Amino acid sequence: MKYLHLIWAALFRRKGRTFLTLVSIITAFLLFGLLDAVRVGFDQAGKSANGAQRLQTGSKLSFIQLLPMSLQGRIGQIDGVKDVAFANWFGGAYQKPENQVFSFAVSPNYLDVYPEMEVSAEHRRAFAETKNGALVGEGLARKFGWKVGDQVPMQSTIFPDRNGSQNWPFKIVGLIHVADRKSGAWYDQMFLLNWKYFDDTTPWNQGQVGWYVTRVKDVNQADRVLKAIDEISANSDHETRTQTEAAAMSSWMKQVADINLIVTSIMGAVFFTLLLLAGNTMMQAVRERTGEIAVLKTLGFSGESVLSMVLAESVLLLLIGGAVGLLLASVIGPAVSAGSGGALNLPAAGAASWMTGIGLALLFGLAVGALPAVRAMRVNITDALAGRA
């Protein structure tokens, strides 16, 4: 520790070079921070405490197959079940078909299963009492400039009403507030309508349900309940497949893309070049200081202490770059999310990303410094001072 000022002085001996190297390191760790946050975001989907209590039941055949209404009562009788809600995909779009909105037709108790979505008692009452009422996420309302009380026409890309028109009028009766933005960012974009209104209006649904969401009393009972739910309709013509919310989400994400593989490959390429670059800088730094190192040794510094000083220098270089890069990622990620109006969700690099990042910086610092450090340790005083090395 007492040599810190020496190491520091060595590191900034050539400010230009150190600065240029640092910028390269910073960009590498910035990219790492951003990509790792995306990866973690995908990984964590559905893994919240509330999510662990929820089971999703859909048709075993395919996700577009519907289930009979009667299951609600039967699932509700299973021991350990707290609430059973259900929903249908509505396929709503605002103004033009490309403006797709996450819109579900939901049962009256849907909000009970999703405590993440906070709706005031007054808004909830209005939703229950207004036939064509809709609850919208605050983020979605901001995006389209909606206010409570607005009449909004929605276009269903799937369901016509009884006259064959696909334009559905809604009245916005309340807003959904999401307190925990980290695990529930997408509830902020939600559009909920009354299932009853949906079922009454379209001739296509006829009392069927898209999927059930079951909330269990005790997370440890989830597995047993899950099996019991699927047993109800085993060997019927509407067999179900029940998964925990986390499992359902992760299998869905996996179908979209293998994020892990993509992130790992990109970071592999980035860090490989980084190692070379920082290694080259350290090599240069030690080479041009051969004389100084010889002086240090003459003053009585042992080979080992010279070795550890060079190692410390390279670790410090990587740590500074890594920390600044991760810090930038933590600032830029949320800024981009905010700027995109929720269309893009880049969470700030979390504790796990920071740990991995700092760990990598340490590791790379040691790897990069090893060769120059050994070279510095082996500097021969007489040769170096005579200018022969």
Added chain:
Amino acid sequence: MKFLKNFGLILLLVLVLVAWVLMPWQGALAAAVLLAAWMFLFRSGMQTRSVAAVGISTLTQRLGSSAVIVVGIAGVVGVLVALLAMAEGYAQTLRNSGSLDTAIVMRGASANEVSSSLSREDIVQIEQAPGVARNAKGEPILSAETVVAANLPIKGGNADESGSAQVRGISEAAFAVRPNAKIIEGRTFQPGLREIVVGKGAVRQFEGLKVGATLKLGNQPWTIVGIFASGDAMESELWADANVVNDAYKRGSGRNSATVKLENAAAIKAFSEALENNPQLKVKASTTLDFFAKQSEQMTKVLRIIGIVVGSIMAVGAVFGALNTMFAAVAARAREIATLRAIGFRGLPVVIAVMLETTLLALVGGLIGGGIAWLVFNGFEASTMAAGSVGKLSFNLAVSPQLLWEGIKWALAIGFVGGLFPAVRAASLPVTTALREA
């Protein structure tokens, strides 16, 4: 004064980069030819040549630091090309699925096939519309199709893991409206039976899809009788007789969409107008090329943006790596450059020579990066939940010559930025101090 110079330099940099981004390859070629001509025909050009020759011949002595530029740029180009190849492969697969002389008809306002529906009567009306091609027997060539999804076990996943596959119930004419699709193993299904043919892409993704195997769809057992290939999005699907599929999925007599063969590409106008003006129909027709292009548009755009953002961040890192190396190289050669200046070499040849050296390294890096991306990722199998479909789409990454050229362009741009400032420093160092200090 110094401020003005730096400002001018940055302005020049921005202008050159903008021009470079917009430049087609012919322009780049012309610029290279002009540069070569200048180097061989003019006095200052010849000076540049000799300065550059010295720099390049000593590259081997600075292997480590030169490698920083080469590998740094190779990394950027490799990652960029691989990510863009994903976008390209995806777009190509969907583009290949469409053609100008076939049209797809769906209920108006439907964004995709699954959410559309056509009744028996609709289909009869569509068949009679003008512009529909007819076969030898005089029947309209139209395939009215049902699109549903099926959960199938994923290859290489846990026993419990399933993915979604798109199942298409087709009419007899389906192979006629999609000439790309050919049975490559086994035979096609017999109408009326629970037999199914599976696409090559689906075979790649899902477990147990073999000729002769049994598959459970809509709660009933189906026999796989053949495998088909089409080289486009269709081969990620499973095809069976539409009537049987409708039965199994309790769909009545309705269908999701109709694909028709048109007499020729020009017939689309008359065809779609006739459908729109028919008061009994609420449908919309578009060429399949249009339809699939629209489906791929959003996703391709997102993938391209991801590629360019990641590439840009990496490029910043590579630029600074190159700056570092070139500043060091120029510093090491300060005395030599000062000597040249002292014996009458002008500043410009020195600037150009240093830039040439960086550009050369960048070019090598770009070629290596592009080459690796091409070797590893061209044809690499990927899959995703495609927009507008209910099944996984399998596609191959495509490293096209355009993408490689795009990668080289990035490499040269990085080299240019990384070389410019060191080059200017080299030329503007006062001769006397350089000679004394170095």
